[in-house]
Amino acid sequence: MPTRTSVSTRSAPSRRARIWIATRKGIWTLTSDAARNGWKLAGPDFLGHIMHHVIADPRDRRVVLAAARTGHLGPTIFRSTDAGRSWKEAVRPPAFASGSGRVVDHTFWLTPGHADQPGVWYAGTSPQGLFRSTDNGATWEGVEGFNAHAMRKAWCGGDQEGTPDGPKLHSILIDPRDPMHMYIGMSGGGVFESLDGGADWRPLNRGVRAEFLPDPSPEYGHDPHCVRFAGSNPDRLYQQNHCGIYRLDRPGDTWQDIGAAMPRLAGDVGFPLAVHPRDPESLWVVPMDGTTVWPRTAPGGRPAVYRSRDGGKSWKRQDQGLPRSQAWWTVKRQAMTSDHRDPTGIYFGTTSGEVWGSRDEGRSFRCLARHLPEIYAVEAAAA
Amino acid sequence: MGAVPAVPVGTPHLTAEVSVEAAAIVRVRVPSPLRSYTGSAEVDIAVPVLAPELPPTLGGVLAALDVAYPGLRFRMIDEQGNVRPHIRLFTGNVATRDLGATIESGEVLMIVAALSGG
Numbered sequence: 001m002p003t004r005t006s007v008s009t010r011s012a013p014s015r016r017a018r019i020w021i022a023t024r025k026g027i028w029t030l031t032s033d034a035a036r037n038g039w040k041l042a043g044p045d046f047l048g049h050i051m052h053h054v055i056a057d058p059r060d061r062r063v064v065l066a067a068a069r070t071g072h073l074g075p076t077i078f079r080s081t082d083a084g085r086s087w088k089e090a091v092r093p094p095a096f097a098s099g100s101g102r103v104v105d106h107t108f109w110l111t112p113g114h115a116d117q118p119g120v121w122y123a124g125t126s127p128q129g130l131f132r133s134t135d136n137g138a139t140w141e142g143v144e145g146f147n148a149h150a151m152r153k154a155w156c157g158g159d160q161e162g163t164p165d166g167p168k169l170h171s172i173l174i175d176p177r178d179p180m181h182m183y184i185g186m187s188g189g190g191v192f193e194s195l196d197g198g199a200d201w202r203p204l205n206r207g208v209r210a211e212f213l214p215d216p217s218p219e220y221g222h223d224p225h226c227v228r229f230a231g232s233n234p235d236r237l238y239q240q241n242h243c244g245i246y247r248l249d250r251p252g253d254t255w256q257d258i259g260a261a262m263p264r265l266a267g268d269v270g271f272p273l274a275v276h277p278r279d280p281e282s283l284w285v286v287p288m289d290g291t292t293v294w295p296r297t298a299p300g301g302r303p304a305v306y307r308s309r310d311g312g313k314s315w316k317r318q319d320q321g322l323p324r325s326q327a328w329w330t331v332k333r334q335a336m337t338s339d340h341r342d343p344t345g346i347y348f349g350t351t352s353g354e355v356w357g358s359r360d361e362g363r364s365f366r367c368l369a370r371h372l373p374e375i376y377a378v379e380a381a382a383a
Numbered sequence: 384m385g386a387v388p389a390v391p392v393g394t395p396h397l398t399a400e401v402s403v404e405a406a407a408i409v410r411v412r413v414p415s416p417l418r419s420y421t422g423s424a425e426v427d428i429a430v431p432v433l434a435p436e437l438p439p440t441l442g443g444v445l446a447a448l449d450v451a452y453p454g455l456r457f458r459m460i461d462e463q464g465n466v467r468p469h470i471r472l473f474t475g476n477v478a479t480r481d482l483g484a485t486i487e488s489g490e491v492l493m494i495v496a497a498l499s500g501g
Contacts, residue, residue: 072416100463
């Protein structure tokens with residue numbers, strides 16, 4: 001972070017931040033000092049492995065799970081119980097039922113379970129499947145309420161459709177007030193909700209456009225890129241979709257288009273979305289060029305984060321410290337996160353292997369690491 | 384009836400025992416992506432032979448390999464029992480993807496991790 005940036009005196013006492021970085025060729029960590037001013041890069045672990053996600057457990061930050069495969073080998077999960085100093089492979093990684101004809105290509109998304117369910121984790125895969133572990137990721141079982149749902153194929157289409165390297169089940173959200181209440185996002189299908197711990201599901205896509213379908217307002221078949229709820233108000237959901245940016249206030253079931261308020265030159269296409277940990281009205285997106293053939297790079301080669309402080313009614317460009325030109329970044333859907341410090345830190349990773357961070361809620365950014373492999377995911381944790 | 388472990392020859396800790404007539408010893412050549420499991424480029428695996436007329440299959444070799452080196456099989460064989468796309472199996476000079484193919488004691492199973500590009 002810029003050393004001259006003023007930092008609020010409200011800042012929490014000295015707790016270092018750690019950023020877990022999952023890349024196409026391994027994982028790295030960035031660990032800060034207490035002021036989040038100095039950062040130390042460590043790694044790689046799993047050099048050469050394709051790591052789609054790595055995330056520490058907020059219930060026990062010594063526990064870290066990582067989703068891995070290699071170009072040759074099938075998918076697996078690695079688990080650490082000592083904050084990444086050592087790793088063990090899952091005994092039974094996520095896999096579809098024998099005889100189903102379906103094959104997990106890779107585990108894409110990992111979500112720690114509810115605070116009252118220690119050891120429970122969820123995994124989303126490509127092709128789209130939902131899995132659950134009750135032993136901190138050692139063994140995994142399919143959530144058959146979804147995987148074997150009579151409507152799954154209608155909701156999701158074929159296992160090879162959609163997203164370039166396979167449709168993905170992502171954005172597994174567990175309601176902090178009720179472990180039975182869950183949301184999932186699917187790049188081929190839309191947002192779905194379960195009220196019974198995954199036994200049954202229903203689409204939750206009203207108000208979201210699907211301009212790539214003959215019916216632009218279908219019940220399902222949408223392409224959410226990233227869905228988050230506000231940690232301080234889980235009744236407020238946001239999503240960055242293939243077709244815009246949306247907000248949903250539960251118990252309502254109609255999403256509001258908040259991407260329409262984005263500046264025209266920035267557009268409303270992007271992949272990740274981050275929500276402020278304490279202010280449900282405050283969120284960040286990273287616009288990507290969705291014109292013509294969909295370059296999916298920073299519009300005009302001038303990258304910026306856009307922040308809203310009013311739930312998406314208005315947006316402000318944040319680009320201080322970022323390159324002013326010729327920076328054709330892509331930021332993937334898992335590659336932006338916020339920390340829990342005050343002011344909150346915002347971090348994102350690029351497909352060109354750079355990690356950028358702000359310790360002042362996006363007012364200014366600084367490059368924290370460069371020359372890494374293609375970054376798939378960044379996740380913040382206390383160090 | 385002897386008790387033959389489905390583990391590498393010479394392995395001190397026998398993890399699975401079955402009653403069988405004999406064991407076939409198959410040498411397995413392991414590609415570098417899988418050596419984090421085996422620790423070496425070649426391992427000799429004892430595969431139970433249930434009856435003389437039932438020689439071991441490649442599937443049996445891989446099952447024995449997984450007993451010795453847990454987790455290895457799933458990295459090369461998917462949950463529907465198919466060889467993963469970038470894995471090749473050779474017995475002698477013959478390539479096969481048929482896990483039901485038989486293999487004789489003393490033969491070599493070569494596992495190849497075949498992938499190019501960046």
